[in-house]
Amino acid sequence: MTTIDPGLDTKQPADLAAPAWKRYTPGHHWRTQAEEFDGAKLGFWLFLTTEVLLFGGIFCAYFIFRTLYPAAFAEGSAALDWRIGAINTAVLLLSSYTMACSIYCMQTNQQKRAQINLWATIAFGAVFVLLKFFLEYMPKWSGWFLSFDPFLHYETTKSAWGGLLVYVEGYGGKRPGQLFDYPFATDPNMPLWWSVYYSGTVIHAAHVLIGMVLIARVAIKGLKGHYGPKYYTGVEIAGLYWHLVDLIWIFLFPLLYLIH
Amino acid sequence: MANHGSHAGHGHHASYLEPKGGFVVTVWDWMTTVDHKKIGVMYLFAILFMFFLGGVAAMAVRLELWEPVRVSATGQITGQLFAMSDATSISPGNNTYNRLFTLHGAIMVFMVIVPSIPASLGNFFLPLMLGAKDVAFPKLNLLSWYIYCFGSIFAVISIILGGVDTGWTFYTPYSTTTDADYWRVVFMVMGAFILGFSSILTGLNFIVTVHKLRAPGMGWFDMPLFVWAVYSSAIIQVLATPVIGITLLLLTFERIFRVGIFDPALGGDPVLYQHFFWFYSHPVVYVMILPGMGIISDVIAVQSHKRLFGYKAVAFASLGIAAVSFIVWGHHMFTSMSELASTVFSALTFLVAIPTAVKVFNWIMTLYKGSIAINTPMVYTLIFLFLFSIGGLTGLPLGTLSTDMHLHDTYFVVAHFHYVMMGGTIMALMAGIHHWWPKMFGRMYNEPLSIIAAIIVFLGFNVTFFTQFFLGTQGMPRRYASYIDEFQTLHQVSTVGSWLLLLGFVIHLAVLVHSLVAGAKAPANPWGGLTMEWVAASPPVEHNFDHEPLCTHGPYDYETTVPPHWDPKDYPIPEENKRLASGH
Amino acid sequence: MTSFQTLGERAGFLPDIVYENMITRWFFRTTEAGTEMADHTDDMFIWLWWFGVIWFVGLMGIMVYWVIKYRRKPGKIAPISTAHNTPLEVAWTVVPTLFLIYIFFQGFFGYMDKVVSPGNAVEMSLTGYKWNWTLVYPNGAESPVATTLGAKPVTVFYMPAETPVRLRMNSSDVMHAFWVPDFRVKADLLPNRYTSIWFNAKAPGPDAKTHPKTKEEADARGETWIESLAGAPYTDHWVFCAEYCGDEHSEMAAVIRVVSDNHWRAFLEFAADPGDVDPITVGQRVFKQKCASCHSVDGSMNTGPTWKDLYNKPGHRTNKGEVPVNPDYIRESIAVPAAQIVEGYANNMPAFVLKDKQIEGIIAYMRSISIHTPEGERPVPADAAPAAPATDGTAPAAPQPEAPKPQG
Ligand code: HEA
Ligand code: HEA
């Protein structure tokens, strides 16, 4: 039996001077703002469930093929540098922390700090994606490294773009499926490992990017004073999403980097 | 339910159909509306259109099967509807047929039957039945409508590019190798992928709505059973669709980059694809049927002015079916799985038949001592019970291991799933459309004519599909562009039946169009329903109710309640009813 | 003695005359059970059919009766009536459950019979490819006999009666499924894994068809003349591909011809060495068995290029440029089809492992049907029947071999 709680019902005329969040009124079909907030959260939790199930598919494939071809997975995992993975993990954990802070700041109306934390979160996300692309995908796929890549410890044969890129003979070609042409693979099923690796990490990276866009949107609305103690649904939701993206990486990291 | 609900007809609130202004303005208003009613109506028409397309494809399929392909001694090819003029090989003609039935299956499943009831009638009536002003997330609702259109456009593009010949199941490795240098398959697969999102968003929108937006005083067991059913199928939609999402995504990677996860040539496993596919596509068959069952529960109670027998049993049966549906997918793979897995899945398959059986018993029991109105919704309800029972009971030999070894991938299966999908869901949809038509558009339709149409559909359906049970057991495999002479008679009977079906639906279409332009004005509560949508005006006003309705009685308390907008004189409640009611 | 008759007799309430004309009879009208197992499957199926009919008729009967009895009467409203009844509801939950448990176990036992083959089964290997089957007998031979089923010539697989036979199956491209309706068994052929299927066929009955007794009769019937099988009775069973596999999925058929065990052994010897001296005939035979599903010999375009006038054809281009169509090229195209792809065609021919004799035969056959064949190479047919191959293509030449019909 639902009862109408008059508490947060804000249908009284609002003074236009006050920031947007003070003037916020719930959607016409919601009885109270509290219910709207709960609804939004319930809805988003459901959405997160679907995300988990989506990655569930990838993990399922991972485990099946790992049991089928353990050697290939060990060898493939050995070809990944766990230090890069670890750094990325740390970066994401930090970003989760700043995200949480930004929500707290909104609740306590510390707009400036909230902004700092939000943009910091985005920055961390960017770092994650950049590391992934330039230190992991690019060399593995093509054999080209950034010349200042700290993890580059092979001698390079040629360089391009005024020495910005350097090439390592016989390092590249670690590609999925049919594109695979890494000369030194010992296990015939290596291509499959790389298929799983790329499918998993690319889809995850895509989620990171989406999360960054989401947070940027929230941050900008925040600048306009949309969020505050009385109304911070958007921030809360962006936060939930970001934590999930983080969580999934926490699973991907050991499964991909630490199994040899 | 609401004793002080809306005073329908009081002009001070405009009907949601009221044009907002000139043509352009009105169209713009519809295109940008967040009103669940308008979105529901847009879905309804889109889905009926898609149903029409799928039906046309089906007619072509039936025509091709009119006679088998024969090659004469001189290399003459006969019996191919789509033979190229200069064809000296039967491949091109067959290829066209394969694209046709794939098109038919894909449209009917992904664009018609999965969204059909929830997205159209569900969208329109779920909030009304809960006494809510709208669904929880109206903007999301509009978004999912546009995603639906977007996904359908992808599918259409793939058809323009020449269509897809994989079958609606996209089995690998065929689907990853056919038309290797074309993008059609990718487009069709992406289309299905996108449609998935629309389905997910609708689903979670409904779940939140049911949890948060029930009218004051409406507990879980005061909800109409249509709501329970849509709620259960929403749960399946949310939990199962992501898996087909990732599957289709991997399938696309497979085609574009040859990642080989499903490709034996690269160490992948095609059977893994089947597991992924059916993990979604079996639960989804209950996404198709549950809302239909919901409609039947409501129509049967309303049209026979009778409390639904075993309300709680039916409500929980819906949840039970939703739960079990997730653990039976393997029954589609008995011929490609290990013996152990097959055995387990066979056992689980029978589990799902029990709650369904319970529902059927409850529906029929509800008729007992009712006051049953014979009109189109009721006729379609009876047709549903008839056809769905056949469809379900023929599911048993398919779930039985030894017999499925014979029946798998034959016309017996084709007949089974048409009896449950067409004979179940689509018939329920027709019942629902006619039951709620007056409420949606404020107009009545020509009752006698649409009853006749319903009977034509019923006859046509059985002629078309009952023959296919025999075809299956007699040895006719499915997805065959041609067949051996022994099967011709039955195939021709089936084709004739499909013409009857077409006739029936065209009459329905005519009746409904006529009702829209010239139908008599509908009263607010033509059938004397007690659920809240009948409290609202016909058609409902912008925000559904003038005053927020209060839930004061159960959805089907017919013995003791005068239906809203009805004159107590027309509904004389016997004294002993009142006494007995106060008694318990 | 078909399963429904036995069932009809067992179900005493049905005199066979009623029974014979009953709808049930229709389910297997064109497919008499060809094994004991199939009889059991039919009994199971018919049992389920009656189970369904009884529930269905019962429920629909009640439904229609109540709809008529309780149709709406003006001014009268439904009297109060209980909205649930625990004993009743428990009953109608438990009773179906018990039935379903019983059904599951019955199905399970039948299934086990079907998948667990006896140790003494004769094993043969079966490969599926778009769109045909290759069956290799224990002695390494393949069946040289063909007939027509549906639109196209199909291979005839001779099988021994009353002997368990096990097929070890896999696919060389996409998935297929080997289905023998008369045996009520089917199993998928997967590209990455072996599957198997087994059966123990009934012996041809008294009213079974018989092989031609003389060569003349054989020619008249358009069938292969097998001396050692003269007059031998046989039963034919359809074989269909039941897993969708592309354009000619519906033509991917074959015929299982059951003969007595001795006749089958006799056939094996014939298959090992059909004894035809004439390479053209050999080639034409191999063509019908393996190539006719994609290549034509009447100049018509198909999945693969036609063989008519192909041999030594000037200006024949592949992705490797212009190449002469000579024996070496033909050998390569058979063994490693992917090596060169003919212009205007896709790379979808599976590799074939053929005996030299067969390849020689194909080459001879191609020579015999090409106008470009240099006079020196043009083969001289051994006997007088060389004209036939030249005209005969994917379309079987009249007189048509009769398509197999169920016995009785
Ligand atoms: C609306 C969709 C829908 C529904 C509701 C069902 C319901 C059921 N289906 Fe069906 N099915 C499909 C859609 C559906 N199916 C589709 C689309 C396919 C083919 C996919 C493809 O390959 O393309 C398929 C294929 C399919 C197969 C695979 C066949 C094969 O390919 O080999 C199997 C096997 O177990 C099966 C079983 C069942 C069972 C046991 C039910 C049960 O839920 C039925 C329960 C209902 C009843 C039992 C009848 C009502 C009850 C009574 C009348 C009371 C009396 C009953 C008893 C006493 C038991 N179905
Ligand atoms: C909801 C699902 C659905 C529906 C309704 C139908 C409806 C029909 N189906 Fe189909 N069918 C499938 C789902 C469906 N089918 C699927 C999933 C497959 C498997 C595909 C595969 O193997 O991959 C299949 C396969 C399939 C086959 C087997 C092809 C093969 O294996 O070779 C056949 C053959 O007869 C067939 C026939 C028909 C016919 C005659 C209808 C008729 O009932 C159609 C009648 C409808 C019309 C004629 C349209 C009329 C509509 C209007 C006039 C406008 C609407 C107006 C209002 C309603 C007011 N279908």
Ligand code: CUA
């Ligand atoms: Cu081979 Cu279908």
Ligand SMILES: [Cu+2]
């Ligand atoms: Cu299923």
